Amino acid sequence: MSNILLKTLGATAIAIASVMPAAAQETELARSMLWSTYDVGSSGYTEASAVADAFGKKFDTRVRIMPSGTSIGRLLPLKTGRVQYGWLANEVYFATEALYDFSVQEWGPQDLRIVAGRPSTFGMAIATDSGIKTIADLRGKRVPRIKANPSINIKVEAMLAFAGLTWDDVQVVEVPSYGAALQALVDGQADAAGTTPTAATLYELEGSSRGLSWAPLPEDNAEGWAAVTDVASFFAPATVTTGAGISEDNPAQIFAVRYPMITVYADADENEVYNFIKALDESFDIYKDATSAMPNWAISEAGTTPQDAPFHPGAIRYLKEIGVWTDKDQAWNDARLARLENVMAAWETATEEAMDQNISSKDWPTFWEEHRAAIEK
Structure with a gap:
């Protein structure tokens, strides 16, 4: 009887194991x-x-x-x-x-x-008093280009492309650094600048007489987004609700990066x-x-x-x-x-x-x- 019972229990255990998922592989990292x-x-x-x-x-x-x-x-x-x-x-x-x-x-x-x-996220911050409402309005306006910083410049180039613009269509303001680009916007030496919404300098602009807005990159503009991703394939639409000049009631349509x-x-x-x-x-x-x-x-x-x-x-x-x-x-x-x-x-x-x-x-x-x-x- 005991042998029969053991065989029965063994067969049952095998049957249960066969239908149970395999145990998750334990994570193994180098020391x-x-x-x-x-x-x-x-x-x-x-x-x-x-x-x-x-x-x-x-x-x-x-x-x-x-x-x-x-x-x-x-x-x-x-x-x-x-x-x-x-x-x-x-x-x-x-x-x-x-x-x-x-x-x-x-x-x-x-x-x-x-x-x-x-x-x-990254977008085009604009001084409200510049009258700029859209990316297309940047034609002829002052936009910073940062020396030896292709990472920022390619993002600005992609946003200009959204409206069929290039660097040749704006007044390029050459600046030595990312910080200098944002300060140029605050000081009135530029009308717009590419930036992340949480950059500290932007809060200064938001509270100034110039004011702060964001040029929209609407996701439903298929032609505009095709132009953006033609510059580089890593851009994607994003709607953000936090950051300088941005809130739940006043979201910004900009783009996502990594x-x-x-x-x-x-x-x-x-x-x-x-x-x-x-x-x-x-x-x-x-x-x-x-x-x-x-x-x-x-x-x-x-x-x-x-x-x-x-x-x-x-x-x-x-x-x-x-x-x-x-x-x-x-x-x-x-x-x-x-x-x-x-x-x-x-x-x-x-x-x-x-x-x-x-x-x-x-x-x-x-x-x-x-x-x-x-x-x-």
Whole structure:
């Protein structure tokens, strides 16, 4: 009887196990990591520090952070393998497109992938007394362009494109820094400026006699948004209700961007990336209140498209598991990956032709840009 009972119990246990879901894979992180970020004091550094602290508390992983004030300084350690993850900004896009610092022959298009990226917003702040109501009204008006800051300038360029404008259609005010651009707006030396809605200087403008408004980028303007995404594919419509000159009763229709973006190279180990984004999700409750921006690191927000580069397969695997990754995300990712592959192929072709034609390093940037411009979108 006892043998029959044991066999029956055993068979029952096997049957139950066969219909039960497999236990979730335990998150496995390296004992130590090194990440690159923006300078100490930047939001990217602060946010990375908060996540690093959470990883230490929950997974006993020790994280060291390597800050840098330049795009090359943040990306080079990732390229050489010195750091495992970069908490980056629009240098991700520039690197995949071989633009600006990355157009030199020593760099070229970088095969980067996104793990996750926090949603942020950006818009065109305007002085109310300028009479500007729409992006189209910026024609002939004074707009700051920041020296050696393509990350901000490309956003302004995209907003101008919304109304079919370029830098040639406005009075360019050359300024040395982002802060100087906003101060020019406050001091009456500019009529509008591209900025995040929470920049401290904007509250000064809001309370001044000039007043503060936001040039709208309505989501239902399909032609305008096609022009925006033609400049760069990482922009998306956003309606915000907090910030200078903005409220629940007076929302601003601007656009969403990502910063910072946790970035790796395409050849990063899929299981390691999977575990990283899983850890990011599982430790969210520890770091979510570290700054006012940290709630936007919820994976349901930070794990969606568009971003500045395609997502890594390890991240996609986890996002699919938790139901965040959609068909729309997959379609965007496929198109973005195809674009990156086309850019890398064009770089190889341009490099071979440059050798045949004895193109000098001085002439290379122009030569490459001609090839890049011919790539199908």
